[in-house]
Amino acid sequence: MTTLETAVHVRVVAADPFLRAGLEAALSTAPGLALAPGGITVLASDDIDGDALRAIESAEGAVVLVTRQRDAAAAVRALGAGACAVLHRDRTGPDTLVAAVRAAATGHGTLPPGLLDDLVRMRAETPSLDPREQAVLRMVADGHETAEIATALSYSSRTVSAIVHDITHRLRLKNRAHAVAYALRQGLI
Known part of the structure; x- marks a missing residue:
């Protein structure tokens, strides 16, 4: 025992x-x-x-x-x-x-x-962001404009806008600010 x-x-x-x-x-x-x-x-x-x-x-x-x-x-x-x-x-x-x-x-x-x-x-079911999307959203979160992001990441402004649009559409978010807030809360960026 x-x-x-x-x-x-x-x-x-x-x-x-x-x-x-x-x-x-x-x-x-x-x-x-x-x-x-x-x-x-x-x-x-x-x-x-x-x-x-x-x-x-x-x-x-x-x-x-x-x-x-x-x-x-x-x-x-x-x-x-x-x-x-x-x-x-x-x-x-x-x-x-x-x-x-x-x-x-x-x-x-x-x-x-x-x-x-x-x-x-x-x-x-938890969404994820690829490295390109993360980089763009981090810069959006830091307050950079589309043109600044494009220059810093060597993308066109149109590509940056498309990436942000794809994120907001895929995750059913309202706008850039909502995308940043969501990504921060979820630990995606």
């Missing part, structure tokens, strides 16, 4: 006392895990909101998030805040929870297959 010193320490954080008790019960019977401060934090939060993100960021060790929210974009925010696992509450049984905690203890992450599919689809 594993002693407390060699077991993976797990702490459960949940506002709902019944949920906390259920998670603790599932974890307390798993070999090699011990409910104790430090180590892995299992955070139960209905929504991936500001409070949940702050809790993830402030946790000392790895965080396994158990949530009702199924939004892939919210899961990305949780992962960005430092969660190493995002589990859907209604599809997570004791075995899945224990496996996620063990994976977190070894530095690995866990995502449900449906969420992983959504993240892959989101990544595939």
